[in-house]
Amino acid sequence: MGEGGDGSSKPTPYEEALDALSSLITKRSRADTSNNGDCFELLSDYLKILELEEPISQLKIIHVAGTKGKGSTCTFTESILRHCGFRTGLFTSPHLIDVRERFRLDGVDISEEKFLAYFWWCFERLKEKASDDIPMPSYFRFLALLAFKIFAAEEVDVAILEVGLGGKYDATNVVKAPVVCGVSSLGYDHMEILGNTLGAIAGEKAGIFKPGVPALTVSQPDEAMCVLEEKASELNVPLQLVRPLDANLLNGFKLGLEGEHQYVNAGLAIALSSTWLQRTGHLEVPYPEHTTSLPEQFIKGLTATVSLQGRAQIVPDNNESPEDLVFYLDGAHSPESMEICARWFSLSIKDDSQEKILSCQPLDTSRSSHDLVQRNPDGKSRKNSTQILLFNCMSVRDPQLLLPNLMKTCASHGVYFKKALFVPNTSVYNKVGSHSLPATDSQVDLSWQFALQRVWENLMLGDKGGNEKSTGAVFEELTDDTEMAVRSCENSAVFPSLPSAIKWLRDSVRKSQSVRFQVLVTGSLHLIGDVLKLIKK
Ligand SMILES: Nc1ncnc2c1ncn2[C@@H]1O[C@H](COP(=O)(O)OP(=O)(O)OP(=O)(O)O)[C@@H](O)[C@H]1O
Ligand SMILES: [Mg+2]
Numbered sequence: 001m002g003e004g005g006d007g008s009s010k011p012t013p014y015e016e017a018l019d020a021l022s023s024l025i026t027k028r029s030r031a032d033t034s035n036n037g038d039c040f041e042l043l044s045d046y047l048k049i050l051e052l053e054e055p056i057s058q059l060k061i062i063h064v065a066g067t068k069g070k071g072s073t074c075t076f077t078e079s080i081l082r083h084c085g086f087r088t089g090l091f092t093s094p095h096l097i098d099v100r101e102r103f104r105l106d107g108v109d110i111s112e113e114k115f116l117a118y119f120w121w122c123f124e125r126l127k128e129k130a131s132d133d134i135p136m137p138s139y140f141r142f143l144a145l146l147a148f149k150i151f152a153a154e155e156v157d158v159a160i161l162e163v164g165l166g167g168k169y170d171a172t173n174v175v176k177a178p179v180v181c182g183v184s185s186l187g188y189d190h191m192e193i194l195g196n197t198l199g200a201i202a203g204e205k206a207g208i209f210k211p212g213v214p215a216l217t218v219s220q221p222d223e224a225m226c227v228l229e230e231k232a233s234e235l236n237v238p239l240q241l242v243r244p245l246d247a248n249l250l251n252g253f254k255l256g257l258e259g260e261h262q263y264v265n266a267g268l269a270i271a272l273s274s275t276w277l278q279r280t281g282h283l284e285v286p287y288p289e290h291t292t293s294l295p296e297q298f299i300k301g302l303t304a305t306v307s308l309q310g311r312a313q314i315v316p317d318n319n320e321s322p323e324d325l326v327f328y329l330d331g332a333h334s335p336e337s338m339e340i341c342a343r344w345f346s347l348s349i350k351d352d353s354q355e356k357i358l359s360c361q362p363l364d365t366s367r368s369s370h371d372l373v374q375r376n377p378d379g380k381s382r383k384n385s386t387q388i389l390l391f392n393c394m395s396v397r398d399p400q401l402l403l404p405n406l407m408k409t410c411a412s413h414g415v416y417f418k419k420a421l422f423v424p425n426t427s428v429y430n431k432v433g434s435h436s437l438p439a440t441d442s443q444v445d446l447s448w449q450f451a452l453q454r455v456w457e458n459l460m461l462g463d464k465g466g467n468e469k470s471t472g473a474v475f476e477e478l479t480d481d482t483e484m485a486v487r488s489c490e491n492s493a494v495f496p497s498l499p500s501a502i503k504w505l506r507d508s509v510r511k512s513q514s515v516r517f518q519v520l521v522t523g524s525l526h527l528i529g530d531v532l533k534l535i536k537k
């Protein structure tokens, strides 16, 4: 809330818009694709009201569906085409801190001023025409309509659209003739809406295919690939399989987004960009599959300032000793991505200690290798590090799939969590306005967090051997100190709120000066957003 001149709190214009947006959140909005699309036809009424039919048909669109990697693929694609000199519009989901993250113009979140202008233009028009037959659109549908309005009015050269959920009945699928479509990695997610088999899920995603419009995809499980091929041939869609980017093509530069799977997404982004360039007359032929070099603009686009918050992101705490409390944030929330996330975490914390060792070398080359491991550049003893898990997931997810995948993958890299902390999310799902103030600690229902804790404790029981291998001693002094937690067990604790868990972490770091804390935060992008809000203050 903004402070009014008389000291009373008066919402700012931006908060007012967010409150209006929150009013569109309904229980049903998560399930837009169920129930035969939940009146998908309404979208064409909205387009008429907003006079968007013609402008959308003029947009040169890249449309991307998939279970995982949509946002990353779209972000790479946007960056490549921007570096090629085009004016870009990018629509992604979800957002982490601010809803404007979903709308980027030329790679930058839309300004508050522009957002407000387009927001009210759309909102008021829809409100004026709303009736029993044509109710206000749901939250995500409104955001998609707003994206179309923004990109049309801003006259972008290319609009890159990430599907919100599924494909066929997603609000972004009002697009009739995209320039090119992409399907990123498919896996199990949102089965309650999209179906229980990979085939059914692939069928939903292939719902974005349009007659004659080329579609590109990455290597998929057979069951999914068969369905994609079937749908493609029904619509006369040329479907091409794209291989992961060969790291050697980057001329020694690093991809702008971290994690091995990003080479898969980058490969798809390169193919989408070059097909778009070719189909819009900027290139004679798209780059061949076995190219031995990439144009400089592509390399810049893939390596430069690509940023996507909450995906394989490493953020030191903003406390007095940021080195000693480092958050590793990744919004993985499906079984497959949990494994990838666990591998990324395990490798990055090793890289991190590797860097510390290497950076010692110029200081004193006469040290024995043992010394190098033991000392920091400043000559102090190198700290032991300990790994903590900070986790929550939405109750539609199956923790019996997520947590074992996470724990086993880390264990296979020799990484064991000293403690797992379970917390509720601070912001109510998708709430964007001032209603999203956290509930006070005593009001929160923690039964889901207790359930997660039970799954974790059982896993640890089954892995006693593994746990003993962890760096036992460093943590002893901390284990008794979880009184802030509602329920503290040997390997885990449930906290009534995220701030209380963060406070516990900071207190622990302060008390144990010899330990560095590396905290993996995962399971829910909303949790990541909440953590970022707290630690970036
Ligand atoms: N190609 C991939 N295969 C498997 N997992 C991936 C892949 N790309 C990204 N991920 C995982 O999924 C997480 C989200 O990535 P990204 O935002 O690109 O995907 P998304 O499809 O937009 O996800 P969401 O469903 O949250 O919108 C990443 O943090 C990473 O753990
Ligand atoms: Mg998803």
Ligand SMILES: [Mg+2]
Residues within 6 Å of the ligand: 070, 071, 092, 093, 094, 162
């Ligand atoms: Mg996304």
